[in-house]
Amino acid sequence: MAKISVYRFLSAGCNACDVEILECLVPRYGLANLGVEVVEEPEKANVLILTGAGTIKGEKALLEVYEKINPPKIVVAVGNCSITKNIFDKGYPIIGPPNKLIPVNYYIPGCPPRPQAIIKAIADILGVKIEEKEEFWKTPEGFRGRHEIDGEKCIGCGACAQICTADAIEVIDGPEKRIIRVNYGHCTFCAFCQDECPTQAIRLTGVYHLLTSDPRAARVENEVNLLSCTICGGTFFPEKQIEWALKRVVEEKVPIYKDYHDNIYNSMRICPNCRRKIENIKRAKILLTNLSERARRP
Numbered sequence: 001m002a003k004i005s006v007y008r009f010l011s012a013g014c015n016a017c018d019v020e021i022l023e024c025l026v027p028r029y030g031l032a033n034l035g036v037e038v039v040e041e042p043e044k045a046n047v048l049i050l051t052g053a054g055t056i057k058g059e060k061a062l063l064e065v066y067e068k069i070n071p072p073k074i075v076v077a078v079g080n081c082s083i084t085k086n087i088f089d090k091g092y093p094i095i096g097p098p099n100k101l102i103p104v105n106y107y108i109p110g111c112p113p114r115p116q117a118i119i120k121a122i123a124d125i126l127g128v129k130i131e132e133k134e135e136f137w138k139t140p141e142g143f144r145g146r147h148e149i150d151g152e153k154c155i156g157c158g159a160c161a162q163i164c165t166a167d168a169i170e171v172i173d174g175p176e177k178r179i180i181r182v183n184y185g186h187c188t189f190c191a192f193c194q195d196e197c198p199t200q201a202i203r204l205t206g207v208y209h210l211l212t213s214d215p216r217a218a219r220v221e222n223e224v225n226l227l228s229c230t231i232c233g234g235t236f237f238p239e240k241q242i243e244w245a246l247k248r249v250v251e252e253k254v255p256i257y258k259d260y261h262d263n264i265y266n267s268m269r270i271c272p273n274c275r276r277k278i279e280n281i282k283r284a285k286i287l288l289t290n291l292s293e294r295a296r297r298p
């Protein structure tokens with residue numbers, strides 16, 4: 001496509017994404033150099049850019065606008081609200097992300113996405129290569145983009161998911177594995193997860209190109225093995241989390257318990273259900289008595 005004419009449709013959102021889209025037009029970013037123009041009437045556009053979550057009141061207008069867009073009628077959802085509803089998820093006037101109402105071809109996750117991410121995405125959609133100096137793409141110091149999870153360090157504890165106020169991290173327990181999954185479309189790139197991670201396994205990188213045609217593919221994940229209960233055989237906590245916790249107790253926090261390493265480890269390998277059985281409560285009490293006696297000794 002030689003030239004694209006964009007019509008912007010704003011729905012429920014803070015409008016930061018739309019500000020970034022307009023920013024793309026200033027000479028520094030030069031969206032116009034790609035042959036892109038922003039038009040005020042949908043009849044003159046062949047690309048529809050959506051920002052914000054779909055609203056009940058805006059549904060009719062969106063459907064009408066979509067009808068008026070010219071072929072090839074490319075629809076691009078920019079920013080998380082237009083992908084998942086994001087923070088507007090439970091809002092009473094929200095009908096759903098726009099892809100519930102009209103077909104969406106591309107998604108540019110971000111909250112909001114950087115102008116460079118939007119330009120790169122549009123260039124990718126057009127199949128155009130942009131020659132810009134490295135300086136143009138560089139992120140400022142402290143910029144927070146796509147996550148990286150170190151598979152060696154991650155113990156699968158889920159602390160990152162608990163701290164995430166955007167509900168962007170899922171903890172999915174299967175029969176043998178736990179998946180820790182960061183979903184773009186929800187993430188606000190606040191880095192609370194990075195601060196909370198006890199093993200420094202998760203970190204936000206400077207990568208911000210997240211264009212996708214499948215919003216479910218915009219994610220980063222890690223997998224850890226779950227431990228089998230030594231009594232019932234059912235899986236419960238991640239194996240690495242148990243080992244990490246044990247190491248913290250007997251090597252770092254209370255080294256005097258080192259002699260009880262195996263006893264503590266064995267009791268940790270019993271699932272919460274089996275721990276409630278009377279014989280296991282008795283065993284646990286004996287271990288606790290031994291530990292407190294050991295603590296009293298010099």
Ligand code: SF4
Pocket residue numbers: 149153154155156157158159160161180196197198199200201202
């Ligand atoms: S990334 Fe960190 S906080 Fe999240 S599950 Fe892995 S170890 Fe736990």
Ligand code: SF4
Pocket residue numbers: 160163164165166167168169182186187188189190191192193194
């Ligand atoms: S940076 Fe981490 S804590 Fe913040 S919204 Fe994204 S996944 Fe959640």
